[in-house]
Amino acid sequence: MHFIPHTDHELNEMLSYLKIDNIDNLFKDIPQNVRFEGELKVPGGLSEMEVSRHLASLAVQNKGMEDNICFLGAGAYDHYIPSAIKHILSRAEFYTAYTPYQPEISQGVLQSIFEYQTMICALTGMDAANASMYDGASALAEAALMACAATRRDKVVVARTVHPEYREVLSTYMYGPGIEVKEISFQEGITKTSELEILVDKGTAAVLVQYPNFFGNIEDLATMAEAAHKVGALLVVCADPIALALLKSPGSCGADIVVGEGQALGLPLSFGGPYLGFLACREKYLRRMPGRIVGQTKDVEGKRAYVLTLQAREQHIRRDKATSNICSNQALCALAATIYLSLLGKQGFAKVAKLCLQKTAYLRSKLSQVPGFSVPWQKPVFKEFVLKTKEKPAVINRLLLENNIIGGLDLGNYYPELAGHMLLCVTEKRTRQEMDLLVEKLGAI
Numbered sequence: 001m002h003f004i005p006h007t008d009h010e011l012n013e014m015l016s017y018l019k020i021d022n023i024d025n026l027f028k029d030i031p032q033n034v035r036f037e038g039e040l041k042v043p044g045g046l047s048e049m050e051v052s053r054h055l056a057s058l059a060v061q062n063k064g065m066e067d068n069i070c071f072l073g074a075g076a077y078d079h080y081i082p083s084a085i086k087h088i089l090s091r092a093e094f095y096t097a098y099t100p101y102q103p104e105i106s107q108g109v110l111q112s113i114f115e116y117q118t119m120i121c122a123l124t125g126m127d128a129a130n131a132s133m134y135d136g137a138s139a140l141a142e143a144a145l146m147a148c149a150a151t152r153r154d155k156v157v158v159a160r161t162v163h164p165e166y167r168e169v170l171s172t173y174m175y176g177p178g179i180e181v182k183e184i185s186f187q188e189g190i191t192k193t194s195e196l197e198i199l200v201d202k203g204t205a206a207v208l209v210q211y212p213n214f215f216g217n218i219e220d221l222a223t224m225a226e227a228a229h230k231v232g233a234l235l236v237v238c239a240d241p242i243a244l245a246l247l248k249s250p251g252s253c254g255a256d257i258v259v260g261e262g263q264a265l266g267l268p269l270s271f272g273g274p275y276l277g278f279l280a281c282r283e284k285y286l287r288r289m290p291g292r293i294v295g296q297t298k299d300v301e302g303k304r305a306y307v308l309t310l311q312a313r314e315q316h317i318r319r320d321k322a323t324s325n326i327c328s329n330q331a332l333c334a335l336a337a338t339i340y341l342s343l344l345g346k347q348g349f350a351k352v353a354k355l356c357l358q359k360t361a362y363l364r365s366k367l368s369q370v371p372g373f374s375v376p377w378q379k380p381v382f383k384e385f386v387l388k389t390k391e392k393p394a395v396i397n398r399l400l401l402e403n404n405i406i407g408g409l410d411l412g413n414y415y416p417e418l419a420g421h422m423l424l425c426v427t428e429k430r431t432r433q434e435m436d437l438l439v440e441k442l443g444a445i
Helices: 008-018 023-027 048-059 083-089 107-124 136-151 164-175 193-199 221-230 283-288 331-367 393-401 432-444
Strands: 155-159 180-184 206-211 234-239 257-261 277-281 294-298 304-308 384-389 421-425
Touching: 008 023, 083 331, 107 277, 107 294, 107 304, 107 331, 136 155, 136 164, 136 206, 136 234, 136 257, 136 277, 136 283, 155 164, 155 193, 164 180, 180 193, 193 221, 206 221, 221 234, 277 283, 331 384, 331 432, 393 421, 393 432
Parallel strands: 155 180, 155 206, 206 234, 234 257
Antiparallel strands: 257 277, 294 304, 384 421
């Protein structure tokens, strides 16, 4: 059966119109010496049943989170996803949705984005939030550009305790406009605030910090905000939304812009994407905000209605005047986060965070007693912590994987001074039996 929908008569008509003898003449501009001659050495065609069986045999060679116990985090987290999320997202009116340019027929999508923005504001302690950031890394970089535009300065200071890959994206974003990036070192897993006070000056647009930081430790946001504001700079906080169910909101600690990765809010790991970057800020910086903003208003009949507002992306105005070139629509991912937060509610969301906190404390305490392993820093942590090992982390992870356990991140790959250290993650999904199994296997190693 041929899957080309043209008859021989139609093909001849097209060739005649093009004034060529055969299809090969369409490729005459390709040099003869690079053209493939003969038949490809591939097996013949298969029936649908045979293809299905073949693909199934390939698929079973893969192992996902259902087949392994995951203690790896570092920006992508194995949280439980309520089954209702998938079913609601699969509804045709959401699943096929693109940018809601026509508000009069996009009220449902616009309302879902508005609800999402409202929830992000509640979590972060900010006045306004947007939609359609690519991921946490790009959200952080966009916030840095936003701060530079708001302050008209061209230097940012970022803590080394911020996710190393986020800092790479930040450097890439800053390279084009020529914005200087300075890094603050850390001590005992926490940013050195004494060094921060030396690095920030009247040319600094923003101080960028993670909360909890990349190592799972809790940074002192209030002190950083004071240091930044003293020289007229903004404090940009990259936050874990799950942690915000328990910790003081960045807004109450003095943050001016709050960003983060929303994958933990109902999105699967999915090999690293698509994910969801969120960005929120104080009202005075609203007009500098990139991405889309949905507002609530009233129609001509006085009924509640939703619209895209303050549209300053390059698709709406002159490119040189645009706040951002973020164009892809992440509304489906934002909807997943909205459903997740709605299903759990305030109490359920806080319970997830408490389980992460308690289970992390349990595993950290257990592993600190295993010979050959130690906890280098005694700071309060959330969901992740650093473990020092005598054996190489790469060797440990290989041996753990043989037992269907995904180990932690080898920090030596990102921080040379932390060679022999692993970053372990514990979410609400990990059971006592699974954590005890990890302790047992590490003890055996």
